[in-house]
Structures are given as C-alpha cells and as structure tokens.
Amino acid sequence: MTRILHVLDHSLPLHSGYTFRTRAILTAQKAMGLDVRGITGLRHSADGPRVEEVDGLTFHRTPGNAEGPAGLKEWREIGALADAIVALAEEWRPDILHAHSPALDGLAAVRAGKKLGIPVVYEIRAFWEDAAVGNLTSTEGSLKYRLTRQLENMAVSGADHVMTICEGLKSDLVSRGVLPDKIGIMPNGVDLTMFGEPAPRDDALADALGLGSGPVIGFIGSFYDYEGLDDLIAAMPMLIERHPDARLLMVGGGPMADELKAQAEASPVADAICFTGRVPHSEVERYYALTDIMTYPRKKSRLTDLVTPLKPLEAMAQMKLVAASDVGGHRELITHGETGVLFAPDDPANCANALADLLDARGEWDGYRERGRAHVRDNHDWHRNAQRYQVVYQSLLGDPGNSQRSNAA
Template sequence: MARGELSKALLEANGNRRLRRHLAQQLEELHIAPPVAASSRQALEAPIYVLHLLTNSLPYTNSGYTQRSHKVLRALKAHGVPAQAVTRLAYPLVVGKWPRSERELIDGVAYHRLLPNFYPGTRRKRHEKSVDKLVAMVREQHFSVIHTTTNFPNAIVASRVAQRCGVPWVYEVRGELERTWLSRLPIELQEDAEHSEFYRLARQQETAYASAADAVVTLSEISRAQLIERGVDADKIHVIPNAMDEELLTTIYDRRQLREDLGLPVHRKIVGSVTSVVDYEGLDVLIRSLQYLPEDVMVLIVGDGVAKPALEQSAVDIGVEDRVIFAGRKPATEITQWYGVLDAFIVPRHDTPVCRTVTPLKALQAQALGIPVIASDLPALREVTGGVESYVPAGDVRALAAAIESVKETEAGKQWVATRTWSAAAEEYEKLYHSLR
C-alpha cells in the first residue's frame, strides 16, 4: 500500500475489513470519470458571480493554500468581482475544529461550510451529498461560475455541480497530488513508486479533470508546459502566479527591535525559513550548513510538521543544537515580524519532481520586505523569484553555506515582486471569467 499498489494491497488485506473498505473506496474514486459537458448552458451575464470550492480555509487552517485562496478572494472583491467561498463537506469538523457558523465573514469574504446532518460512510456518497448541497446553493444564490482547486476530488464535485446547473467551471492546479505523495516516501522507494498504480491513476485523474474543465489556472509557466505535454488544451490554460500584498512593499520595520521583542539574539546573523516542516523542504541541508559557517550564524525555522523531530535530532548529532531555533507555528497576524528578523530567507528545497514544479508563496513575502533570498537552483524557485536572487545546487551543503556567508541586501527582489501583486492577479482572474462567455 505504501508503494502505491492499491489493488495488490486490497487482495492482501483479507482479514482487515476496515483497510479493505478504505482501499476499495480509494480505487473507486481513482476511476470516477468527468461527466459529459452540459449540452446547454445559461448565458454568462454581468456581473459574474463566482463560487470558489476549497479544500480548507482560514481561520481553521493556515497554509500557503489557504493564504492564496483568501488573498485571491479579497482581491477579487476589491476589484469589483463578486466571489464567495465554500469548503469541502464537513470541514472544519473533519480536522477536529468546530465552525462558528455555516457562513462566516473573514475580512469581508464570505465562507460557507457544508455541514451535513450525517457524514456519509463512503467517498462516493460524500461526493454525491456535496454535489446536492452545492447545486442548491448555486441555484439559490445564482452563482455563474464554479472555481475549484486541486486535488481531483474537488474537481469530481465541481464538474458535476457545473453540469447540473449549466454553468462553466475552472480548475486551478496548485499542486501535483501524485508527485507530492511521491516526495513523502523514502528516497530509495521513489523510483519504483513513480510507476505504481496509485501514481499512474492519480496523474490520469488530474489530467482528465483539467482536460474537462472550461478553463485551467496554473501558478507557473512550468506547470502550464507540463499540462500541455499531458494533452490539456493550451488555449484554456491561464498562468496566474503567486503574489503578495502591495502594502508589504512599503512596510517599515526595525530588525533589532523585532528581535528584542521576540527574545532573539540581536547581534548574530540569523537565516532561516517560514515554512511547513516536511522532508522535501530541505531544512536538513540548511541545518548541516552551519558546520561550515562562523559561530555567530544561527538558523531560525518558523513552522511545524512531521520532519521536525528528525531535524532536531540532526542538529544534536552534528553539535549545532544551540544555533538552531525551532519557533513552531505562528498565527498569520504575526508572520511578517518573523520574516523581519531574518538576514536572509532560505528555500533549500530538495531536487524532487514536485519541487521542480511547484512555486511557493513564502519567498515572495521575503522579497517584498527586502530580505535577500537564497534558494535551491530549481526551475520553479527561479521562476517564482524572478531569477534575481542567489541560487545554489539543491542538496549542496557547502554551496549553501558559502551563499549564506556572502549574502548581501539588494533592491532586485523588491523590484521584481512589485510586478506580482494580488491586485494584478485579480485582473487576470476577471479576464478569465469573462472569457467563459
């Protein structure tokens, strides 16, 4: 099962009914084909009214995904494009959190919660219930476009709602399910797993639903090119990259004061990242680079995740534990000050398929604040940072240490990121929605 051979695992799970049920449902979901497009569609009139179907959202989940969703929705509203959001069935209950109500206003953006009286026991029935509830919402509130994001279970629901309501739907490819799954496996298993049943079927589903959508959004030219190679119509793929808030460009902060306020050393060089603490982020490389750096250099990691215990042990093993600060996860309202204490922002991602394609939001925030970025020399990282920062070979500890030691502040990053604002993104979304007429 861990290597993605689901049918084989199903045959071998004879005595485990719960595991068999889970595997059977997963296999079924991987074979649910997109519906045939509606033969008749209502005319798309102004103003266009958009419903975003999301996996999760603020305030219950704080991640790059939820931050992009919220920034986009806020920018659309400011741009005069009516848009609301709805999260997947039973969220946030399914992550152990109780919603305040079935409709919440966050910074003026409406988020709807699909809270069923009972939670269906199978994936297919959950999709069916989601579709029924969303069809009622679309018809009642007269939404004219459905916009959803990866992964494909969202597309299963969105495509069926669009078909029944006779409206167009947009599929936003923010990540790659199969490659993200692959990146979480031990390195020695990844080559075989890339040819596994799960990898093949998940990739097939993502391609099928991107092909079925009326329009596709990607976050990078790299992702767009890969979708075209997989057979998705190039004419309907729109690149709307990650962006940042314009006010960050004029944010003034006192690094020394921030460090004093947060209890951090004032006179030492502090480099680090604000990130999910997972293996593919390459934070192990950052920690090991301390062996080749002066004693006054420290690493700050803001965030949490499954890789944290191993990283803490690694710091102990190489004798740098007193030079690494694990600050943990911080509220979104405090993130800017944690960026502000850094002398350099590091994105040391490993050279994996997902890291070569997915463009992270976090580096843009550092650039907007004028903090120099040092990143692994991967296509996605060069694209998202405009090619104006410092880049080192992925996994090269000594090269990263040398870049950290020689890093200097410049205006290049801030000048680049000034062209990547959420306001500009909203304009592109509006053009996309109007193209669906």
C-alpha cells in the first residue's frame, strides 16, 4: 500500500478552510486505498498529544519552538519540521511527501525528501504573500512580500511536482518560468457525502434573529478586508428600496468584524442587517437553511483574481443561489446566468441591482439550484477529483530515478 505523508501548516482539531480541505483530501485518499498521515509544523497552535487521531485521521506534531529575528526564525521552523519528517519517516517509511503551502512546509519537505531519497509534491493553495496583503498584514512589493515570494519560488523549484488549486495560480507560476508540465491542478472541492437533502428552515431560529419572512441574503465565513463585506453592507439600502422585506445575515467573525458592525449600525437599514458572530461548525447548516442567496462580494486584487474560494461550492452543494463579484477566482467556479450571477467588484450599486434582479427572478431559482449542484457533482466532488493525485503519484514512483530513491529510503 502506497504511503503518503502530508506536510501541513496546521490541521484538525483546528477548524479553518485549510483544515477542512486537508480532511477532505486525506479522507478521499483513504477511500482510494492509500495509507495517509499528516505532520504539522510549529504553527499548529492547538494543545494535544504528539500523535493525534481526529475524524479517523492520524496527525503527528513537530515538537519545540523557533525563536529569532524575522528570516532566521522561519529558517529554524523549516529545519525543525524537516527533522521531524525525517524522524517519522524512519519509523513509518512514506513513499511520497506531499507538502501543502505555505512555502515553509514545501521547503521542509524538499529538505527532508532529499535526505530520505523520496519524491516531493508541493501543493499551493494560495500565494501567502498575496494573502498577507489581503489580510492587511503586508503590502505588495514590501521586503516581507518579496522574501515570501522568493521562498515560494525555492519550494516550487525543489519539488518534483507542483499542484495548485486553480488555473490562476498555475498561470502565474508559468509566467515565473515554471514548466507547465510540472504543474497539476486539484480544484477546491466538496465532500458530497456530507451533504444530503438541505436542512429545513428553522423558523424559531429565524424569529430569534429577527429575519422576518422575506428573502435572506447570507454570508458565512471569515470577515477579512478582501471579502468585500463593506460593499455588501453598503448595498443593502439600495436593495431594500426594491425589496423592503429583504434581510442580510452575516455569520462568522474575523479582523474586520468590529468595523463591519459599526458600519451596519450606522446604516439607514440597520434593522435589516443581522450579525450572529461565530457559530459551531456543526450548526452551520442551520444558518445556510435560513438563506435564499449566498453572496460573495470579494474585492478585486491579485489574491481574489488568482485564487478560487471554497465557500461558493459549499453553497451550491447546499442548493443555495449564489451571487458573487466578477473576479478571476469566482469566474473559475461560477458561470453567470447558469450556476449563479456575477456583479462588478467594488461596486455596491451593481451588487444591489444583481441581488434585486435575482430576487425578482424567483421562477428561475430551481434551475440555478439544480445546475449549481450538478456543477459541484461533476467538477468538484472530492472523491472523484482525488484520482488526479493518484496519476501524479504513480508518475513519480514509476520514474526509474525516483523508484531507486524510494527503495533507498
């Protein structure tokens, strides 16, 4: 049985889009007959044992901590994770190291892979220098930005094969000089076995939140600046002009939460905007069930043009209507007028009109829902798409040079 060791920034039991994608990958690979484990670096912040089983998956932790000035600290993190990979490999003997961004994980896997003589796959879920700009913790072109980008280039260069989650990231790597044949795509996906019939609307919860009986526009996720939620709040007065009984449901939290709440409180339609705060993951379907349209008004930036989000796919799997800004990452997931609607980014008026038009087109809702669910089933089902990894693994293990390296390990 082929053994794959996934090298990770953090994992379950922490909850994030990153850990849910990891869970979906490992679960699908187990179902395919692969023997999989994960190992996390020093940035996994949850307390727990050195070896932890969560949801039937095994994760190993890297001990210790890294100190020092910026640059040296990260290099020490890479070294600690590489040493932990080598130590685990002496016991468990993986056939392939499959590292997932950020670049610190990729570089640790490359270092360990060379020492062990086994191939390395490096998977990029986002360029972390662009994510830092989107999170307002860095600026494009800064020293930190350029250093992070250089680490990414080093990880890509050292890996035997690279995976990205979308065409936007692949195209950017090709523009940097990476050979297209070295790059595969594993799109964001949904584990459809987790989605049966959509949950029924909980009228008691709707009443408790003051949503009334009119249409509900929803956002469920993290409140980052690049999500454009300020534009969504700014769109509400214009939407209310056409649909006075419409409501906005905001589920989640994050760095922009306080600013967004203040903006909503100052809105002339403040009573139509509801914030729930963060809710347990097990409760999320109850909140999806309250919504008619899930809205993703991401601002236009390198991050949103290059990276495809997961949330619109989850909404389609939940049989929800989807409206999203017309940025590159959304265009890879949503076909305007077929599986959802797209509106101009950074434009509250256009957002409001798109939402109002969709509310007016109630007779078309079932078609949107059915086409959206079919799109996820045909193109973004983890249990189907995980076969793409198998092709990459077999090509690496089938190469005579890599086979000798694997046997030597």
